[in-house]
Amino acid sequence: MIFAFDIVILVFLVIAAIIALSVKDLLSASMIFGIYGFLICLLWAEMGAVDVAFTEAAVGAGISAVLMIATVFNTKRKSSD
Amino acid sequence: MTDQIPAILVLAPLFGALIIGLAGQKDHRVCFPVTIVSLLVSLFAAFGAVVEVVRSGEIDYFMGGWEEPIGIGIHLHIDSLNAPLLVAIGIVSVLVAIFSIRRIGDKNTEKTPHFYSLYLMLCVGLFGITIAGDAFNLFVLIEVSSLTSYGLIAMGSSRRGTLAAFNYVLMGTVGASFYLLGVGYLYLMTGTLNMQEIHTIFLANPDIASSKAVAISFILILIGIWIKMAFFPLYGWLPNAYSYCPSSSACILAPLMTKISVYVMIRVMLGVFGIEWVFASPGYSNLVVWLAVIAILAGSMLALAQREIKKMLCYLIVAEVGYMVGGAWLADEKLWGLTGSLYHILGDAAMTLCLFLAAGIFAKRFNAIEIEDLEGLFKKAPWTAAGFVVGALAMIGVPPTCGFFSKFYLIRGGIEANHWEFVVALLVSSLVNAVLFFRIFEIAFFGNKPPEGHGHHEEEVAELKEEHHPEIPTWTGTSSLLVASAIVILLGIFNGEIVELIRIGLEDLPQFASRL
Amino acid sequence: MRLSQIFATIAVVITGCILLYGVSDFPGFGDPHSPANAGVPGSESVSQYFITESYGDTKVPNLVTSVLADYRGYDTMFETVVIFAAGMAIFAILGAVGGGGQPREQSEEPFFVNGDHSRIIVGTTCRLLVPVIQLFALYVIGHGHYSPGGGFQGGVILAASFIIIALSSNLNAALRRLSEANYLRIACIGILIYAGFGVLCQVLEGNFLDYGLLQPVLLTDGPEMARSHSMLGVEIGVAFTVTAIMFAIYANLSSRGTLRDGL
Amino acid sequence: MAEFFQQSFHAHFNFWIYVILMMIGLWALIAKNNLIKKLIGMSIFQTAIILFYVSLGVKAGATIPILDPYGNKEQAAAYAEESDPAKGKNEKKGTEEKGDSSYVGKKSPNPDIMANPLPHVLMLTAIVVGVATLGVALSIAQMIFKEFGSLEEDEILEIVKGGNVDD
Structure with a gap:
């Protein structure tokens, strides 16, 4: 665990979370959510939780984002907030 | 076989669900017998658990044989507090399964296997929650039961039902997450997940037990469970979710989900934190009792304002949750409030089941959604009406039924703890229930329709309607309703024995040696 | 500002303050002797037991796998049941949308739709990529004892390979390889494998999931190796369910439950 | 503050x-x-x-929770420390030939070196x-x-x- 990496990734995480929630285009929001997933996966690899990082890379960043994008395609892309 | 009872309880419905998943798609006729058989096996195991508990006190089961050091494996625990609840879950699930035959499949037979599979997995979750002795395992099983109930609620085709299901998903996830966070705080402070071990550590290390993190973990767990049980300020999701879903789903969810959450709260209070720790500062227990009082009054008043039967029953559930939470937090010296609360879990499961089954039959057969639709129905369907009346009398608290005795114990606890506001709330709520149900009886027996003006109310009623099937035989539904009403009365008659069992369980807990 | 935003801000600020108030009481971040890592003085630490003893108990170098599949195998089984329940719930919810009894189109669009050359690169790349992904997924499932990985991760990657087929060609191409009837069946079989290992232990007069008793069945030397092999079997069961349900969720969500022409 | x-x-x-x-x-x-x-x-x-x-x-300075005495010098050292010190060197030689059996008979590692x-x-x-x-x-x-x-x-x-x- 390296403290400097830890802080940098955590700050990026907060930024990614805020952007994912404030973008009005839902497709972009889902993709930024995928970026959020990869960042948090990086964080866990850095903290020594390799299995969790692996799962998050496959589930959080991969499948969740794909499911969200599938729903956005089938519904509406624009959002009011 | 007796030592394998905890595993059988959970595994029988699980295998049933898997068999339905495998074979049910091709032939829907497999679904119903498999459901009944697997639930009967569980019910049988639950009776076995009660016998075993009466004989030897408690059953401990260690998954994978990982017994020592305590906490490395997963621990299942049955004692006389949760053994009666297991039987209640078994009976309710069997009765609702009998009621649901050919009901869910009416409209869209493709969904039949999905319904029964979800139904059995819900039972797996409920049994598992009841016997869990590991804080994290409890979370996983809460999620099993929540996910299945999301499916059961959303599978109806009404528009409001879908919306209610979405809110339920959000609220349920927040509740479960708060619970998970609370468990994390406990793990942070104690280094173990086993409930008994956490309690032992608290007793041995008072400095840990008095730390801020433990207090906050208790608050988080409590908030999480309150969301799940729809306690007063957090009840918003319940009425819509339970009234706009298919009646088979409502009949299994309404009697069991909230009651199990109440049980989880009591288990966490007794088994993890310990009653002395929880009631250490009377200010908090007073606060919770006041919340419960507001819950009871608000639930009763809102029920009085409803015109649809199912919605009215849902608000009554909110009031009943207030009874149980308030009773558990009364903190009287002899713990009569807690006893009444545990007994009321059983009684309330039975009477809610009665009322929801009757409402489901009325809706199915006579298309009766609103209270005034019930006009003259008691003559057309005397048996269903009898079941409804028994459930209603139990809600009001008329002596031979279990409702009277649970109120009796709760009021006794309230008086001994000097919580007169709780006693008053109970009495007011009984009065409101009496007004509510006698109004229904009047309409249903004599057909006195109150003069009403219709607003844009019809659409809401239309959403509540299900497929109307006057031609299908309802003897299955009626017979399970009659069994349920018999249980309401039997629970009342045998209240002494059940309460004795519960008291034994309370006395076994070490911290009560001084109190009782 | 809408009412819900005001309410949310108040709720969030209160909850946040309570949580931060609790944080100040925590043991330091990264402290190897905090109660979570080293236990409370006077009682044995669970996590230290896992680190020091689990290799001797199970002969699996990856501690996470041994704790996941053996010590807390009951949790993992219900984790798989959660996935299965989610799949069932989604079929039940979206099933109402689909045409129900209508026959499904079985024709598979070729990778290169007539005249549409824009898909050539994507189609070819994915076609080449899919076997590699699947091989990697099997490696992850099988090698979970020695490296990060296991049933969940491998199952999800295997499902991703089918999803890539569906994305690069169309949903029918993927459904032809893993059809609706089959994915349900595979999901059930996965949990049956898991629970079957547990019940087999019960038949041999042990507790549920007590893999050590499977030694005479699996013909291993010592109960430790029996545990190790059973864990592999259990992970395969998990992988079955996860693969089938993850793909099924994607197929249902991308086609609104009709299972026809997805994205 | x-x-x-x-x-x-x-x-x-x-x-x-x-x-x-x-x-x-x-x-x-x-x-x-x-x-x-x-x-x-x-x-x-x-x-x-x-x-x-x-x-x-998380533990400061700890590695991932996977046992690997061959690749990871810290873990190998911890193994050698915890097992019989005189025997440690012999076994280390043995590892190259015997592969997995090198774990067998050794005492467990120091818990602080792994997450x-x-x-x-x-x-x-x-x-x-x-x-x-x-x-x-x-x-x-x-x-x-x-x-x-x-x-x-x-x-x-x-x-x-x-x-x-x-x-």
């Missing part, structure tokens, strides 16, 4: 960020109008809890539960879109209240 900040913030940086992320998620869950945005908030809320759990298991595996196990479960919930919620969102033609909460509530849209 400054001292409190110094103590709390520096030693608990991860825990502070977890609270912040969780509050972002919770705020979005309650206040956002779009249902998909609510679900993104829900996922962030859940990952924040996972962050909290994983932070519990705590238990929170990782719990969080694997939580991640999977999270994606299952997300899938169910997305399917319900699709149903809502089909029924109401919108994913905005205020529009949906208006339709429900007004009752002016037919199926």
